[in-house]
Amino acid sequence: MATLAQALELVSLLESELIRRRAEIDRNGEYYRGKQPLKFASDDFAKFHGDRYRDFSDNWVQVVADSPVERLDVTGFQASGEEKADKDLWQVWQMNGLDGDSQLGFLGAVNSARSFVLVWGDPDDEDTPIVTFEDAAQCIIAYEPGSRVRRRAGLKRWQDGNVDYATLYLPDQLWKFERPLSRQDKSPQMADVDDAMRLWLPPGAEERRRTWEPRDEEKLGEPNPQPNPMGLVPLVELPNKPMLVDDPISDVSGVVAMQDAINLVWAQLFTASDYASFPQRVILGAERPVIPKLNAAGEIVGKQPVDLAKFAVDRVAWITGKDAKIAEWQAANLAAYTAIIEVAVGHLAAQTRTPQHYLIGKMANLSGDALLAAETGLVKRVNEKKLWFGQALREVARLILLARGEDAKAKAMRAGSVLWADSESRSYAQLADALVKLKDIGFPFEWLALRYGLTPTEVADVVAMREREAEMDPVAAATAMLARRPGAEPDDGEDVDAEAEELDEVPV
Template sequence: MALPQKPAVGSAEWWLERLYEELQERRKYADTMRCYYSGDHPLAQVADKAKDAFRRLLRQARSNYVGLVVDATAERIQIDGVRIGDTEIGDPEAWRIWQANNLDADSDLLITEAVKCSRSFVLVAPNPEDASTPIVTGEDITQAIVAYEPGSRKRRAAGLKAWTDDWTGELMATVYLPDAIYKFRAPKPTHGVIGKPKWQPREVDGEAWPAPNPLGVVPLVEIPNRPDLLGNAMSEIEDVLDIQDRINKTLIDRLMAQEFSAFRQRWMTGYEVPTDESGQPIEPFKAAVDRLWVIEDEGVQVGEFSATDLGPYLSAVESDVRDMAARTRTPSQYLLGVMVNISGDALKAAESGLVSKVLQRRRPFGEAFEEVVRLYLRAAGDERDLNALEIIWHNPEFRTEGELVDALMKMSTLGVPHEALWERWGASQTEIKQWRVQRNQAAERIVGGDIAALYGPKSPAPEAGSGDGV
């Protein structure tokens, strides 16, 4: 039986209709951002009779700079581990569950989607086959949405995941509330018919829903990019789409000039063009490197029109690209591909804006991923205090190996622990754990008198009186 027309406020049916309608609007936004990111920019409008003639030029005129803006930002936001409390290294249990759910790779996808489309989502669920390893999945902005309690940007009131079944074509939906989980279905939409889906409760594996929510909170977490105090999020390229369109328009004009007026058009006056037997004009001259044009009539004049200068078009594109680089704080060499005799200090200064932006973007990302880790640790039965939980980020600043080693050596003289130095070096949490064990084992052997542990198995022990004793 179909759902009632006016469900009670706060009920699962009420949240389903409310969130599904909002999800449809977000899909339009996400589709626009994805088209621009992939280079499928909207073509300029032309007259119908000219559409076939210019369609090839219009497609060639699209140059995808906004895609570079997204990639340049997302590729520097990488998660290396999870730290709980005041420990020097990442938490092994939190990282085990993280890796068991392939979040090493999926976290990069989630961050890229958030940078591109303003949001992505993570869903946490208990694992019926292994209670110690909850299931964590990344969810797309076109299939997931979260609502917050009035006056709060953190307390989740409800969540919705809605999608189309690939096999049956039916609409599927799951509503997540703090106390229960509801599942619904709707018939496959009829082509050309616009209206709200006719949702009905559905059963899964013969079991009727709703089912109790074992986590006690909405298990769907939003990963926002550029959030504001009203809870809105923003794509990294939303405010530079006009610049991208401007670049494409300039490229269209350049291609038109290049196609029709970038060559020198010749003209001739006072010359009678010969004709054939049928009265059709005959081409009197053939242009080639080894040919000479000879005209016997002294009254004939020959000249040529100058070609269109393409320089202003190229300068206009470069100017717009620089505007985009300044607005998005993307190094201009990323977009223009020009980098000649740049010193290390100059290169570092050129990338300082991007590094600062990445550090700022990481803060809301970190809060969201910390909530994800808390949820799956709670689902796994972890009873520790998880308030002091911290995401370990990869250093977004690029340095040469020599610069990095020199900086780490100086930091070690200040008493910075080895684990912190290894982390800054870029070692993974697994590598840090292995190095820590190897270091401790070597220290134990040295204390026990194993000099080879200090000098290596192939190094001779120091001779007496050499001054190199331990």
């Protein structure tokens, strides 16, 4: 068991690594929201037009991030050796609202390269542990050397009000700490006041004020530290594109540079549209028009130049001088800019395996097979995420069972599986045709219902409905019974007569 000094040192080290990760996490989050600064612009262009396009973005990052998440739907959990999905695990999943929160967790992993799931027992309901998806900016896990699975420690750090909170999770302990918020949104004047008053503190008081302290047991209503009955770190990481020896990769990180380039081309297009989208005419060899300047008595006392902006509004100019000429500059070709943008969006589609009709929005005379082929890359991308997220969620299911005290089922869940909805998008006609063909070659109804997209719970309800319908139709029930008998195809006349006698005995 860790001592207080060891726990504080571990919190400090994990917090330092968490702070190092924050820069990329925050940047990806801003780009997903469309808050994208103007990059790659020349100094002169940024000087004159940077503020004009500060709030503009042609946000493709959000499309790239959302496209796989909308196809990631968990439908159940199945332990090793079981033929059906586990009802208790699905009940815990639903009671914690994870059918919706899981989408937030998957999106967080796609954007930030990872997200986390925390499992802890609920003292008010021992059968329903508390399960929450956590943000990558608040959580971190330390693994055993050489392992990407065995967790030695986990930290969750967050802010609430004017206080920083941290919870350290160890296999045998749980520590809770707090400290005054070190960074607050204050005016410069109040920050100066804080700096001045720190000089009044006794030596060492400021350092103590900024360090973590164990949270008060009386306020918590529980011991601190407290034992971890699960024997495992209850924090699980969902990695996106994991690597063997490096951090996982965000889907957004590779899109940022191209997104900046697209925004710059749009800014240049808008500027050209404003200044050079119409033919520009210039007058050569003529003096600037002037008008008389009158005093209060109406006498001419001088001359003043005509406001040239008036000519632009009135579209009329007075040209004087025998050598006056009119020249013209052609309008800018704005199609050149849009062609560049289309190429850049095509690169995004290829690099991220996002279907082009998701990005470009052009669909014309495409068959169902053509659409399936166009989405093959996205489907493979989604299936890869199911593989890695599924391993993590299987561990989450194991922790839920341990929190419920079901050690045997938790052991079976280590080799279990996570059930997902189909990654492919098909029309009902295509899906129904495929399922009918599968039924003809012998696939059972329950398997077909799962392939149709029903959850295991919905499949159980449909099976029960079918049984009730069969009870209301005895002839259909007897026919189904004969169909289930081995050797349902009779070999001679005696078998036919015997089956007929059985049907005669069925009450109608």
